[in-house]
Amino acid sequence: MTSVRRDRRRLALLPVRAARQARAVPGTPALDVSGLTVRYGDTVAVDELDLTIPTGQTVALLGPNGAGKSTVVNAVLGLLAPAAGAVRVLGRTPREAVRAGSVGAMLQHGGLPSEARVGEVLDLVRRSFPTRWPLEDLVVTAGIDGLLGRPVEALSGGQRQRVLLALALAGAPPLLLLDEPTSAMDVEGRRAFWTTMRGLAERGHTVVFATHHLDEADAVADRVVVVAGGRLVADGSSAQVKAGIVGRTISFTAAPDRRLDGLPAVTGLTRQGTTVTLRTADADVTLRALLADGGLPDLEVRGATLEDAVLSLISTGTDAPIGVAR
């Protein structure tokens, strides 16, 4: 009897202690990763990665399949044990931070009990946190209005992702980790999702997301971090990463039989139907040669996109990361 009473008292004290723990010491980074190395058997998934993210930043984690993005996210959540290095989340170990409700996560394979209703799952998860996001606001913020009475198994892929977002936000966490959060969303859903993320960033939340949608990263992130082969290859604003790419992209319409080999300064060329896209190290020289050889209908010349930059970084590989020291 005594022990039951003591246990109850301990449970009752937990939320208060956890809420206190969730408050970060001013100036403490949201995320501080140093020398992180994670191995799966012989595979080195993350290789001596250093990454410090101040509070309030929105950071895109980019890289090809197998680059190590999900592994970093899982290490930050304390879901796997690193072979080397350290991870601090708001000054605490990952497990302490998760226990304190400081981290909300949307994982790629986030599971939901299929027969339960969305409202039941949300209620259960909200109750487990010391600080709870007010329900009405949470429903609007995650865009799940009208879904609370629906069984989880009856959700579409995009609706499921919005429910996962609501669960990630349920404890009003200062740090949000999102692994490919919009992969199942339609265009409208994505736009609404990123509007929500901008709102969260304005309220001071730190948002770290892994994605393959580089246009979204370009539009939303204050900072992009590119990993390849488990190593950091670029870290800076989108503009800084793009500025590291020399040359321009030229596109125009050409008949399929127009010969385009041997053009000066061209570093890559693709044809899709009658649309030709080429990368050039010197746009003036390439354009002069093209014009001497015929017309250039629907001509467009542009600088590097973030996609161009990331592709170039990944294909060339680099020992020293591109970007700025932080």
Ligand SMILES: Nc1ncnc2c1ncn2[C@@H]1O[C@H](COP(=O)(O)OP(=O)(O)OP(=O)(O)O)[C@@H](O)[C@H]1O
């Ligand atoms: N559970 C596991 N067991 C063994 N190897 C794994 C495991 N999880 C990941 N890996 C390997 O670790 C490396 C990094 O994988 P990770 O999932 O972190 O990459 P990612 O950048 O998130 O890829 P994607 O964009 O495809 O999601 C890959 O080589 C992958 O095959």
